[in-house]
Each structure stands twice: as C-alpha cells, then as structure tokens.
Amino acid sequence: MNKILTAIYACSLLTLGACKKDFLVTTPSDKVSGNNFWQTDKDANSGVNAVYNDLQNNDIFGLYVYNDGLTPSAYIWDDGGTGFGPIAKGNMNPFTTAPANKFKALYNGIYRANLALEKLPGVKMDPAINHRLIAEVSFLRALFYYQLTDFFGDVPLITKIIPLNGALPGKETRANLLAFIIKEASAAADSLPKSYSAAMTGHATQGAALTLKAKAQLLAKQYPEAAATCQTISGLGYDLYTDYRNMFISTSAENNVEVIFDIQYLAPGLGQGSLLDKRLSTRSSFSSGWSNVYASVNLVKNYEMKNGKAITDPASGYDAANPYNGRDPRLDYTVVRPGATWKGIPYEKLRLDNFATFTGYLTRKYVLEVDGFGAGDSPLNFIIFRYADVLLMLAEAENEAAGPDGTVYAAINKVRARKGVDMPPIPAGKSKDEMRDIIRHERMIEFAMEGTYYSDIRRWGIATQLMNGLIVTNIAGQQIDKINFVDAFNLWPIPQAEIDLNSNLVQNPNYVK
Numbered sequence: 001m002n003k004i005l006t007a008i009y010a011c012s013l014l015t016l017g018a019c020k021k022d023f024l025v026t027t028p029s030d031k032v033s034g035n036n037f038w039q040t041d042k043d044a045n046s047g048v049n050a051v052y053n054d055l056q057n058n059d060i061f062g063l064y065v066y067n068d069g070l071t072p073s074a075y076i077w078d079d080g081g082t083g084f085g086p087i088a089k090g091n092m093n094p095f096t097t098a099p100a101n102k103f104k105a106l107y108n109g110i111y112r113a114n115l116a117l118e119k120l121p122g123v124k125m126d127p128a129i130n131h132r133l134i135a136e137v138s139f140l141r142a143l144f145y146y147q148l149t150d151f152f153g154d155v156p157l158i159t160k161i162i163p164l165n166g167a168l169p170g171k172e173t174r175a176n177l178l179a180f181i182i183k184e185a186s187a188a189a190d191s192l193p194k195s196y197s198a199a200m201t202g203h204a205t206q207g208a209a210l211t212l213k214a215k216a217q218l219l220a221k222q223y224p225e226a227a228a229t230c231q232t233i234s235g236l237g238y239d240l241y242t243d244y245r246n247m248f249i250s251t252s253a254e255n256n257v258e259v260i261f262d263i264q265y266l267a268p269g270l271g272q273g274s275l276l277d278k279r280l281s282t283r284s285s286f287s288s289g290w291s292n293v294y295a296s297v298n299l300v301k302n303y304e305m306k307n308g309k310a311i312t313d314p315a316s317g318y319d320a321a322n323p324y325n326g327r328d329p330r331l332d333y334t335v336v337r338p339g340a341t342w343k344g345i346p347y348e349k350l351r352l353d354n355f356a357t358f359t360g361y362l363t364r365k366y367v368l369e370v371d372g373f374g375a376g377d378s379p380l381n382f383i384i385f386r387y388a389d390v391l392l393m394l395a396e397a398e399n400e401a402a403g404p405d406g407t408v409y410a411a412i413n414k415v416r417a418r419k420g421v422d423m424p425p426i427p428a429g430k431s432k433d434e435m436r437d438i439i440r441h442e443r444m445i446e447f448a449m450e451g452t453y454y455s456d457i458r459r460w461g462i463a464t465q466l467m468n469g470l471i472v473t474n475i476a477g478q479q480i481d482k483i484n485f486v487d488a489f490n491l492w493p494i495p496q497a498e499i500d501l502n503s504n505l506v507q508n509p510n511y512v513k
C-alpha cells in the first residue's frame with residue numbers, strides 16, 4: 001500500500017534525465033501512476049483505504065488519548081516527542097509541534113479524500129459500490145474537518161484539488177464549517193448501510209455518519225436537532241457492551257454492539273499496530289512502555305462511591321484509610337492504582353519512580369493486558385465513536401433544549417446501569433443546571449483516558465476555569481506542577497509555517513510569534 005500511495009501522490013516527480021521529449025509523457029506499464037490508477041474497482045478500494053489509513057496518524061487519532069493530559073483528568077510530563085508537553089503546561093504558541101503536526105496531518109487526509117471524490121465517479125465498477133465508497137470518503141473528509149474546527153476554530157474549507165501554485169483560500173467560519181460537516185454527514189448517512197459483513201468491519205456506517213452529525217450539531221449548539229439525531233442513532237440497534245473493562249484491554253471485545261466507529265489495527269508484525277500500549281504502559285522491568293500520560297489525582301477523586309455519592313459527602317461512606325474501597329467500578333477499569341494489579345503484577349512490584357508515573361497512577365485503558373506482541377505494535381482497536389457517547393450527547397442536548405425530562409434521565413441512567421458498572425440512577429427532581437453538572441461529570445468519568453474530555457471542556461466554555469492555575473499533585477499530596485491556561489488556548493494557534501505559506505491565513509486571537 002505504501003508503494004502505491006507513494007506512486008500516486010508523487011507521480012509528478014518523474015526523472016527528467018531522458019533525452020527524448022516523448023519519453024516524458026509515456027505512461028509506465030510496470031508502475032502505478034496518476035494515469036493508470038483509479039481505473040478499476042481494486043484501484044477504487046485501495047484509494048479509499050488510503051484515506052482510512054490517515055485515521056491511524058498519531059496527530060489525528062493514533063494518540064488521541066493524549067488529549068486527556070490537557071485536562072484535569074490526566075498529566076503529561078514526558079510527551080514522547082509529540083509536542084503535547086508545552087500545551088499541557090500552558091506554553092502553546094504558533095511554533096508548537098503538536099498543532100503544526102495536527103493541522104498538516106488533517107489537511108493531508110482531506111487532500112486524499114478530495115482526490116478520491118474527484119476520481120471515484122469515473123471508475124468503471126459496480127455503481128452501488130461506487131456510490132457507497134463516495135459516501136464513506138465524504139464521511140471521512142467531514143470527520144477531518146470536524147477535528148480541524150474543534151481544535152482550530154475557523155480554517156480553510158477546501159473541497160477540490162488545488163493545482164500546483166494555485167491560490168490558497170483563507171479561513172471559513174466555524175459556523176459554516178459545521179454546516180458543511182452536518183450536510184456532508186447527513187448525505188453520507190443516507191448512502192451508507194447500517195452494518196457490514198465481517199470482512200468489511202471498520203468501514204463507516206450510517207451510525208458513524210449520524211454520530212458525527214450529532215457531534216457537529218452539539219458543537220453548533222443546535223440542541224433540539226442534536227437530540228433528534230441521537231434518537232435516530234438509538235434506533236439502529238446499538239447497545240451498551242456488558243464488559244466495560246475488557247472493551248479497552250482485550251481484542252476479544254472488539255467490534256462489539258457498542259462500537260459505532262473505530263480504527264482497525266492489524267495483528268502484530270504487520271506494521272499496522274497501535275502505539276498506545278507503548279505510550280501508556282509502565283516503564284517497569286515487566287514492560288517496555290513509556291508511560292507518557294498518567295491518570296491524575298483529580299480524576300480519581302471524582303469517581304463516586306458505589307452508592308452514587310461523592311467522596312466529599314459525609315454520608316458517602318468514604319474511608320480515607322482505604323480510599324479505593326467501594327468506589328465506582330469504572331475507576332479500576334480505567335486506572336492502575338495502589339492495591340491493584342497490572343498484567344497480574346501487583347502495583348507495589350511495578351517500578352514506580354519518576355520515570356514511570358508522576359501522579360502515582362497509571363493508565364489501564366488501551367493497554368493490552370496480554371503478552372505476545374512488541375511494544376508499539378498492539379492489535380487493539382481504538383474506538384472513535386461508541387454508543388455511550390450517543391446516550392450522553394442525547395442527555396446533554398435534551399437537557400439544554402427542554403430541561404431534565406424523562407429522556408434525559410433514561411439516557412444517563414442507562415449508561416450508569418451498564419452491567420458490571422451498576423451505578424445507582426440519578427435521583428429525580430434535578431434542575432436544569434444541576435443536571436448539566438451531572439452530565440458533565442458523567443462524561444468525565446465514562447470517557448476518562450479516551451481523549452474526548454478535552455473537547456468537552458472547551459465546548460462547554462469551562463476549560464479556563466478548570467485549568468488555569470490548576471495545581472497538579474501526586475497521591476502523597478505533593479505539588480508536581482501548576483498549569484497555566486488562558487482563554488486563547490481554547491483554540492490552538494494556526495501554525496506559523498502555514499501562515500508563511502498562505503498569506504490569506506490569519507492567526508487565531510491572542511497568539512503572537
């Protein structure tokens with residue numbers, strides 16, 4: 001595949017050393033080129049797979065969990081060369097690596113999608129399959145644009161291949177970008193199936209397109225519309241998986257009834273594995289992990305007692321001498337803490353020094369708890385959309401649109417009542433403001449160490465309140481950092497290198513060179 005892509009996207013770099021002019025315009029018969037690709041159904045599928053391949057990029061979804069390290073839920077000290085460290089500490093600027101890499105990676109994906117959408121209509125193949133592939137690519141392009149506007153706000157909207165030396169556009173507003181995403185996702189949903197055969201697992205479905213649509217509607221504050229979209233998704237047959245823990249640490253739970261869209265990683269040794277096991281697991285003698293992102297003391301304190309009460313409630317039964325007893329089971333399904341085990345190894349026997357964890361906690365999610373594969377080559381899929389997200393989006397949208405009615409309670413309580421979690425329902429009689437806080441807390445806990453909470457707190461407009469001046473401590477209560485977060489950081493800076501290339505680009509507010 002890499003050879004094919006290299007040929008497709010670098011076909012203009014033909015060697016000019018031949019002496020005959022007609023040689024320069026001869027289509028090679030033994031290689032893939034822009035002239036002989038996009039001819040057959042095999043070409044079409046390979047080209048579309050190339051767009052899917054961008055999802056694995058570290059700067060798109062490959063290391064998406066790092067986003068939690070930009071929230072009160074986790075801490076990043078050593079970012080493993082990703083550029084997240086300066087963002088986590090409040091030192092972001094137009095030259096910071098992570099924004100530059102993300103911006104470039106997403107537009108590379110959009111370029112591939114635009115190329116596919118221009119070429120697919122001319123491919124000689126089954127019209128029904130061709131129509132579906134166009135819908136899949138349209139969904140992926142919309143997903144890339146959602147990531148762009150989520151992180152950067154206003155960005156250029158490019159829907160066609162721009163010729164070499166062609167004029168580059170300026171920014172489009174976030175409102176117009178979201179309208180584009182909603183329109184594209186809606187059209188894709190109309191052309192995509194509800195499900196595929198096992199051989200097609202991982203391709204975008206109607207549910208994936210509608211979930212993206214709901215997220216865009218929620219970001220646009222179109223609450224009644226978002227609630228309606230989530231209700232439609234609820235009728236597609238998804239449900240909550242009955243084993244929350246294994247959903248994130250075992251390949252046996254992959255592609256379950258809760259998964260709406262994920263990244264399909266391949267078996268070890270094929271060069272298509274996930275890096276998360278290497279990036280998140282302990283740097284002990286039992287593993288070659290890097291432990292770049294650590295669950296925070298703040299996150300652990302936010303897990304309720306099994307009776308649904310906060311640990312700060314005198315009636316909760318919380319025992320400071322046994323702080324992990326009787327807690328929400330999702331704590332142990334997400335975090336490796338004192339008294340727990342990891343890969344059967346007691347916490348106390350893991351090498352827990354300043355190169356293993358600064359907070360005293362390790363991340364359990366997305367670290368495959370079996371042996372037999374090399375570090376950084378995990379076959380464990382990464383879930384982008386799952387049904388619990390749809391339920392909590394439904395609760396949020398309905399609460400904002402109509403207040404805490406029965407739909408809101410039913411959605412959030414279904415998440416809490418998942419088998420194996422079995423948390424008590426939210427008591428009746430909550431006000432709209434009270435329910436808003438409850439939903440936000442539930443999202444923090446349900447999606448801890450999955451990377452989504454960073455987008456949530458910026459969407460809610462509370463990131464500065466939560467992050468600026470945040471004192472990061474370890475489990476002994478010792479301060480290890482203090483976070484600087486100003487309002488400007490709610491949007492990432494447009495990379496200075498991109499502004500230098502495109503005079504029509506304007507920097508986001510309050511960033512300077």
